[in-house]
Amino acid sequence: MTIDLDQMTDAAFARLRKDNSRLTLQYLDGAQYRGRFDRRLAAFAGQARFVREFDSLDAPGALVAEDFLLAGDGADDGGDDDDAGPLRRAVLESAAEGLDFGPGERPGYGPPGGVVTLDEVLVPVVAEQPMVLLGRAVLTRLPAAADRDTADHGAAEPDAVSGFFLLERTTPPEAIKPLLSGRKLRTLRAFTEALFAPRLDQAVLSLDEIVDSIQEQVALIGRDILATVKLVLFGIERLDFFGGFSSQSLDKRQRLIRNTLLDPDSDGPFGLFRDMARLRALIYAGYYRREASYRRIGFVPPPDRPTHEGPAPERAVPTGRLTGGESFDVIVVGSGAGGAVTAYNLARQGYEVALLEAGPLVANAEITHNEAAMTAKLYEDGGLQTTANNDLVIFQAHAVGGSTVVNNAICLNLKPETLHPRARANHPFDLWAARFDIDIDRDRFYAAYDTIADFLPIREISETQAGPNGRLLLDGWAAYRQTLDDPDDRAAPAGRFRKNYRQDGYGCFQCGYCNTGCPYERKNDARGRYIHEAATRHGLKVFPRTWVDRVRLRDWWGGALKAQGVYARVPGQGGVWIGARHAVVLAGGVGATTAIMRRSGLSHNVGNQVSFNVGSPMPALYDREIGAQYGVQLATYVDLGDYLLESLFHPPLGLAVMMPGWFADHFDRMHSYDRLGSAGVLFATHNSGRARRDGAIDYVMSGEELALYKRSLATLARVHFAAGAVEVYPPSIAGATLKRGDDIEAHMDHFIRRPGDATMSSSHPQGGSPMHGRPEWGVVDARCRVHGTRNLFVTDASVFPSAIRVNAQWTTMAMAHYQSSRPDWI
Structure with a gap:
């Protein structure tokens, strides 16, 4: 046998x-x-x-x-x-x-x-x-x-x-030996002890075990983070200039933390105190990455729940390995929402297409509920990528399928009937036409949404999938909106998300781990749907772990440049040359696409007009058990035109990292796990960022954007209280508690004075290769072809000249389909 x-x-x-x-x-x-x-x-x-x-x-x-x-x-x-x-x-x-x-x-x-x-x-x-x-x-x-x-x-x-x-x-x-020693190890131990001391006798790990686990977490992320950790520890040790932080008594160490790292009046030179304060996230990740610690707070792992199911049959993707000298009709670089749809459409049209991805192909059997390991494996920089000033964490995936593998499968579109009246009046397509000379054929673009929705498919999630935390946001909103005067806000679009979960008998059973990949093959991500279909039925060739350095461009007739192929690096092979007979398509995301173009000698406007959808989660303690763990991570939303409210709950490690608070406060909040509810805000920034040659992004949040952020948090706090919360925990570095009856705006103004005072992130960077009808002002034209070239295209979110405000997956796919489904596109 x-x-x-x-x-x-x-x-x-x-x-x-x-x-x-x-x-x-x-x-x-x-x-x-x-x-x-x-x-x-x-x-x-x-x-x-x-x-x-x-x-x-x-x-x-x-x-x-x-x-x-x-x-x-x-x-x-x-x-x-x-x-x-x-x-x-x-x-x-x-x-x-x-x-x-x-x-x-x-x-x-x-x-x-x-x-x-x-x-x-x-x-x-x-x-x-x-x-x-x-x-x-x-x-x-x-x-x-x-x-x-x-x-x-x-x-x-x-x-x-x-x-x-x-x-x-x-x-x-x-x-994988201990990464820290000597003074820096003593500083880490002293800092960790200060955080846990009030509750160390109740912890399931000893102080030494916590410190060891922190070092293991650093090793998981990779040695690149080690230099940053050492620098932060160096700064913490010098919070006391006389004897050193680690030499002080426990009481004095805690006072030093409160008076420097937590005080909103104290930011340090160049915001260094705020950067040092973020070490707490790594420490709490080290503690809550252990099964014993998350069982202690009352978390029930998905395999132990009665709703648990086994994995669906694997939708395997055949892959290859380049040796150099190969040639294809089209090379697509990047396999996320834009690259996968583009590769599928071109392969279906009969082109011989090679899909190159810098990240690995991670089979579903390799995905686990180990948050620390999966974050290190599936995210750029282990999920710790930030803007150059460290104010904004940027989440980008590093795997075949791109961010669709680790996102929450949220599908919001830009059809006017789905938007708040204020958002409808400020529609991105109107802005693009007026300011960027880009006229989108809206009927055809909206039809692209429908095509994708049918293919994936995309459907509204069920009440069961939304779970208690999803219902909590809608219940709180239903109560709060009655207090509003604006009729548009009272009628704001709200409900359960539409998502690209499977509908073929293998539906999502709400394990709650969408952000670290689905081990059960329940998401119709780009890898499992578009790439699998293209590779098994239309001859698409998929090459993971293939890092593209640059595109080879040569002069062509009429003064235009022609893309002839790419130079790439392959493990064990070094640099290789891959030819493209018809076209090269870049779809590696804002950082990668911009970096490749700059290394290829394209510099005019490249990297400009970077924008973000920025978000922050804000948990709250309720007067009853919620059971928020029994539902999908993001389930429901309210669209208020300038921003969105979205229900959001995490498994233990993710929740611990984003949970505001220090010392006993953080410990007690985590140990109230089943009484916690959580939601977040999402708003669009201006396109004032700039992507560098190395892929890093410069961005400074404006005062207007910070004011909008605080206004959205204030609304969400009121929704929490309307739903029965007794305490709300705004995402400030100080971690202060907001209680019923407090002045919410005054609280936000006191504890969030600068962008660095809050924990903010973005999973939706946009721009860097912005569309513009005039070559002197943009990077790509209305067909997503790079200005001045004959056959170099971009089909990821970097072509958006301004932020679209809503979760970007569906619109990125629609843009790729809108372009690549044209028979004469390339």
């Missing part, structure tokens, strides 16, 4: 179990292989805990050289993983019995190493060098069901070899 693991279904595994068979693992090693572990193997062996334990292997730095994985005895008692302690002893005992873990690195498949069963589950990792460990699953027929526990599994002969999986450690050993 031979098994193809990639084609195995849950039913087939169930039949194997009834057939008295057992899956075991054999180990090979080899530095050139990449792959994945199929979590269905663990499900077949009855090892639910093994699935959760295995999550930590998905990210760089999650293992140290001597540590191994042990799933226990197969019984899932729902408790903490105390029986995972004897890891090292178990491996050493197995080695003493002659279990061969492989002789070392070799160029190809070598003789198999020892065999262990999943019921014993030992997963060895070679200790001395960066490595990959290649294994294969073996099906073994057992003597009888009653003899399963006593069978000599190590000596059993396999029936058939079924397939391969891979355990990979991508971080060299020196990178």
Whole structure:
């Protein structure tokens, strides 16, 4: 009996179990292989805990050289993983019995190493060098069901070899040793102790364990963040110029934090105090990334909920690897909302299309509920990318499918009938026509929305999917709007979001982890729908981990430039040249697209007119249990014309990072998890930002924008109180509490005086390659072709000359379809 693991279904595994068979693992090693572990193997062996334990292997730095994985005895008692302690002893005992873990690195498949069963589950990792460990699953027929526990599994002969999986450690050993030492480690420990001291006796981790976990989190994100952390610790140590921060008493350390980092009157030179205060997010991430800590606050992991379902069948995407010298009709760079739709349309028209993506192809089986690991794996800079002045966090994905893989599947459009009257009167298309000489064919653009909605499809989520937190926002809004005088505001559009969830029997069951990818294949993201369809039916060639340096442009007839292909970097291959016979399309997002064009020698207006949809979540404590964890992350909205209110709730790590507050306040708020409700604001900025050659973005928020931000927060606070909140936690660095009866505007004015005083982020950067009808003022024309070129195009949100205000996924897809579906486009 031979098994193809990639084609195995849950039913087939169930039949194997009834057939008295057992899956075991054999180990090979080899530095050139990449792959994945199929979590269905663990499900077949009855090892639910093994699935959760295995999550930590998905990210760089999650293992140290001597540590191994042990799933226990197969019984899932729902408790903490105390029986995972004897890891090292178990491996050493197995080695003493002659279990061969492989002789070392070799160029190809070598003789198999020892065999262990999943019921014993030992997963060895070679200790001395960066490595990959290649294994294969073996099906073994057992003597009888009653003899399963006593069978000599190590000596059993396999029936058939079924397939391969891979355990990979991508971080060299020196990178996963403790990252900090000496004075900086003492500073981190002293700062962490100051934050947790009032509640340290109630914490599930000791101080040393918290510090170790923080360092592991830094290792997950990567060494690029280490220099920033060291600089921040250097500054904190010098908050006391005489003896040093770490040398002071606990009481004085807490006073130093309150009087410098938290005081709205104290910002420090160049806003350094505000930047140092953000270290708290990393510390709380280190604590709440542990299962023991999030179970303590009352969070129920999705696998333990009665609504939990298994993954839908994987919609695999075949991929290739470039060696250099290949040529295609069209090269599309970037695989997110714009690039995927463009590649699909062109491939369907018969062009030979290559889709190049700098990020990896992350299969759904590789996605877990380990927030720390998934954020590090799926986001640029581990989710810590910011504007140059650190005032605004920018979330951009780093994977095949782009931001559609990690967004909340929200689909809002610009059709006038869906907008607030104020937004209708200031429609982006009117602005684009008046100021940027871009006349959008609205009938055809709105038809593009409909085409995408039918293809994905896009539908309004159910009441169950919206969950208690989604209903909370709408209930609060229904009560608050009765107090308003403006009839337009009283009739503001409000309801449940429309989303691109699957509608084929594998609907979303609201696990609440949309922002870190869907391990259940429930989202119709760009990878699972457009790219999968184009690759399996229309010949699209997909090349992940392919970083494009620049486009090769040559003079052409009439003074225009012609794109002839791209120079790219491929792991293990170095720089390669890829030719394009007809066109090159850039769709890598604002930072990447701008950087590629500048490296290609295009500089006129490139990087200008960058804008954002900016948001902040604002949690609140209610007078009753809410159960906000039992729903999708973003569920409902209210459109107030100048800004939107959107329900928003996070799993523990995400909530801890964005939860305002310090010391005991933060701890107590997190431990009121089931009484918390949360929503956020979203508003559009002016197009005053500028993307640099290296992809970084310069942006300074204006006073007018800051005033709009505070006004939106004030409205949301009133909606929270109308819904029954007893305390509201505005997203200020100071983390002060807003209580019923307080002067809301005065609170906002006192604690948010500068943009750096609040925690703000954007998942929707726009501009940098703005459309304009006149070449001297823009980068691309009305057909998204780069001015002065014959065949270089851009089809991502960087072409928007101003922010569209609403969540950008659907409009970005519509723009790409509006352009690339034209038969004569290229």
